Amino acid sequence: MVLVFCVALILAACSNGTLTHRALHASTSGRAGTSSRRLPTTTATTTPATTTSNPDVPAPLPAPASLIPFTSSTPAGAGAWAAAGRPVNGIPAVYETALVPPGGTQTAGIAWMDTRLLSARLYSGSASPGGGPYEFTAPIQAAQAQTLVAAFNGGFKMNAAQGGYFTEGRTVVPLVAGAASFVIYANGSATVGAWGSDVSMAPNVVAVRQNLVPLVAGGQPTAQASSPDWQSWGGTCGATSCSSTVPGIESQWRSGAGVTANGALVYIEGPALSPLQLAQLLVRAGVVRGMELDINPNWPVFATYNPPTPNGLAAPSNGSSLQPSSVQNATTFFSPAYARDFITVSVASTAGVG
Numbered sequence: 001m002v003l004v005f006c007v008a009l010i011l012a013a014c015s016n017g018t019l020t021h022r023a024l025h026a027s028t029s030g031r032a033g034t035s036s037r038r039l040p041t042t043t044a045t046t047t048p049a050t051t052t053s054n055p056d057v058p059a060p061l062p063a064p065a066s067l068i069p070f071t072s073s074t075p076a077g078a079g080a081w082a083a084a085g086r087p088v089n090g091i092p093a094v095y096e097t098a099l100v101p102p103g104g105t106q107t108a109g110i111a112w113m114d115t116r117l118l119s120a121r122l123y124s125g126s127a128s129p130g131g132g133p134y135e136f137t138a139p140i141q142a143a144q145a146q147t148l149v150a151a152f153n154g155g156f157k158m159n160a161a162q163g164g165y166f167t168e169g170r171t172v173v174p175l176v177a178g179a180a181s182f183v184i185y186a187n188g189s190a191t192v193g194a195w196g197s198d199v200s201m202a203p204n205v206v207a208v209r210q211n212l213v214p215l216v217a218g219g220q221p222t223a224q225a226s227s228p229d230w231q232s233w234g235g236t237c238g239a240t241s242c243s244s245t246v247p248g249i250e251s252q253w254r255s256g257a258g259v260t261a262n263g264a265l266v267y268i269e270g271p272a273l274s275p276l277q278l279a280q281l282l283v284r285a286g287v288v289r290g291m292e293l294d295i296n297p298n299w300p301v302f303a304t305y306n307p308p309t310p311n312g313l314a315a316p317s318n319g320s321s322l323q324p325s326s327v328q329n330a331t332t333f334f335s336p337a338y339a340r341d342f343i344t345v346s347v348a349s350t351a352g353v354g
Contacts (some may be wrong), residue, residue, distance in 0.1 A: 008209060008226065013040055060088075060116055064285075067110070079099055081097045086148070086347070096322055101277035101278075104251075104273070109269055112285065113264060115190065115265055117190075118188070119349065120345050124137055124341050125137060125138060128154065128158060128161075129181060134241055138335060138336060138337075147312075149305065150345050151305075152250070153302075154343060155341070162212055162213075179213060179290070180215065182209040183208050185204060187204070187291065192289050194213075215282065216279050221283060237252060240250035251274050254304065255269040255295065255301075256291060258289055258290025302323070302328065304319065
């Protein structure tokens with residue numbers, strides 16, 4: 001583990017592996033349908049929101065509709081959602097699936113998060129953004145593990161992010177107008193957008209993590225997403241090596257996040273993605289504004305946690321990776337040695353656990 005981190009710290013960003021997504025081998029449950037039948041649209045939801053008997057508990061978002069695969073030759077179950085992680089009041093707050101991107105051969109994992117039931121938090125590291133100490137940094141402590149549902153990687157190290165970083169009441173790196181931004185508010189809600197137009201500083205903003213420029217805007221890949229200058233989306237590892245002397249490749253491990261029209265968060269990671277393919281996957285999942293997060297074999301990771309009891313502590317032993325082949329895994333966020341920033345989503349304080 002230490003060796004991996006040491007090698008990776010020479011890169012602006014990093015991650016690798018062969019993918020077999022667990023959602024392709026699990027039946028869907030909870031609010032999501034079990035059918036892999038192709039639906040007329042990829043962005044609309046077909047299942048109504050589940051109601052709760054407690055008027056103080058927010059109604060969940062409608063469950064995501066099955067996604068239409070890009071080609072007919074796709075693994076069985078691709079696009080069908082499976083509930084993952086700790087339920088909130090007995091309701092799934094995270095769903096996962098997988099799709100092969102257009103022109104691709106390997107599946108990318110897709111996670112959907114209900115922002116009405118979940119509360120986001122930015123954790124900071126000594127390598128990114130640096131400039132600590134921070135109250136919230138790896139490892140995740142027991143007080144936060146009691147409500148943790150999922151966690152995922154942040155962006156590039158700040159010398160390559162072309163953006164800024166704000167957290168815990170201070171500007172660590174100045175924020176950049178137009179930069180793609182993951183923004184978290186005081187009530188735990190989160191969104192993604194271009195800084196200064198879609199999102200901006202306000203008294204209730206508690207964290208901003210910027211990384212490059214928007215990858216998806218207006219529900220479509222941006223012009224830069226399909227630019228032949230793929231290196232503008234970050235320096236990559238080679239096919240089998242992350243040595244600085246090995247030429248990078250376009251189709252490499254990439255991750256991204258975005259927000260849907262009704263406010264759900266979407267996270268995607270895959271082992272052989274171009275910037276455009278990442279954008280196309282985000283759009284297929286209903287994202288209207290999206291950004292690239294970290295890339296290369298050593299960094300993309302999304303993990304959910306499902307303790308055996310409702311109020312149990314999230315831990316590596318009850319964690320599961322969206323991409324089993326990713327270098328990082330459910331242990332990462334509980335390691336004191338992890339020096340990168342990441343984002344957690346936990347049971348919202350108004351939602352309760354169960």
